[in-house]
Amino acid sequence: LATVYRNLNLMAENGEILRLQFIDGTYRFDRTTRRHAHAFCTVCREVWDIDPRALTVNGLYLPREFQTISCDAAVKGVCGKCAKRRS
Numbered sequence: 001l002a003t004v005y006r007n008l009n010l011m012a013e014n015g016e017i018l019r020l021q022f023i024d025g026t027y028r029f030d031r032t033t034r035r036h037a038h039a040f041c042t043v044c045r046e047v048w049d050i051d052p053r054a055l056t057v058n059g060l061y062l063p064r065e066f067q068t069i070s071c072d073a074a075v076k077g078v079c080g081k082c083a084k085r086r087s
Contacts, residue, residue: 037073043082
């Protein structure tokens with residue numbers, strides 16, 4: 001298992017995959033390296049890719065001199081499957 005994670009971290013360092021850290025402190029590896037956001041179900045812990053063009057950020061004000069390098073977004077909630085099980 002240590003060899004697997006060592007190789008995954010090496011691939012992330014080389015830009016072949018992404019290493020994601022979620023709000024709950026867990027890490028995931030993502031083979032999709034293009035810019036995108038994620039949706040994270042807090043119940044089943046499944047993760048979905050979100051096209052960043054689908055996100056609208058209202059009221060985000062940055063200093064005029066601020067130069068954005070990147071923006072990471074993760075939407076946290078409960079997926080439809082888990083919501084039905086809870087009902």
